[in-house]
Amino acid sequence: MQKPFPGKDAALLKLQRYCAYQERCHQEVRSKLIEISVYGDLLEEIMAELISENYLNEERFARSYARGKFRTRSWGRIRIQQELKMRKVSDYCIRKSMEEIDEETYLETLKKIIAKKLAELHEADNFTARQKAAQYAMRKGYESDLIWVIINS
Template identity: 45%
Template sequence: MDGKKSYTFLEIKQKLVNYCVYQDRCHQEVEQKMRDFLLVPEAKEEILLYLMQENYLSEERFTRSYIRGKFYMKSWGRNKIRNHLKFKGVPEKLINNCFDEIDVEDYHQTLTKLFQQYHSKLKGLQEYQKKSKTITYLMGKGFEYEEIKEVGNEGEEI
């Protein structure tokens, strides 16, 4: 015996309902959680179907919630959010359809604020070095190069 407690089918089903109720999950996370329990494939399918039919599991709701959370709470850019969702097995088309969760104006304001905060923290560097480091930082947060460049050039005399 490996010390794992065994559960009935209904107990497992309830545990997975609770798992989905606690926060939105994607299919991959639920399937991963199911691996904790020794279930036959038919039982897994039945539970997945139940979770979707009862609206405990919705890939679109998960995607929308994930996009909002990562942008509005963590200030991640679209690229980083997209990559993390792809890693979780969310289809590209669904990801693209859900990006309307981020208001275009909010995106621009967040990017501008992050640019200014990071740029102003850098001391003892020449302007082009400060700009270069800021661009690298923001690309690491998942913002698009073109958009970063645009924000970096705002207010400059050309």
């Protein structure tokens, strides 16, 4: 059974709280509006109002997302870009979000990830251990050329 329509003011208030709690992308907000039975022109009207009141800002979301995932989960640029694309964030915002990741910190984080993985592995064959560490770093979203430069040094 479908929920009853909440009305514009109630829906707007609910979405303002939803966006104030944490940064949201346009797709998440659009899904939330559909979930509470808001469709069509009213959905677009509420989205426009949230954007104009600065509750919703895709570039701010992308920058925050990239910063957070890099710092907390040690994700690489590739993984972050893929996740942002899945959330239908614009290419411009994705490019801007990559500015949040400092190159020096990025390389240091990659070195730590590889060193930690190599220490965990108990492989008799050095080649196999390096291969597994490289695959692990690639799954975290790091560029393969950077990975192999670090592994070989």
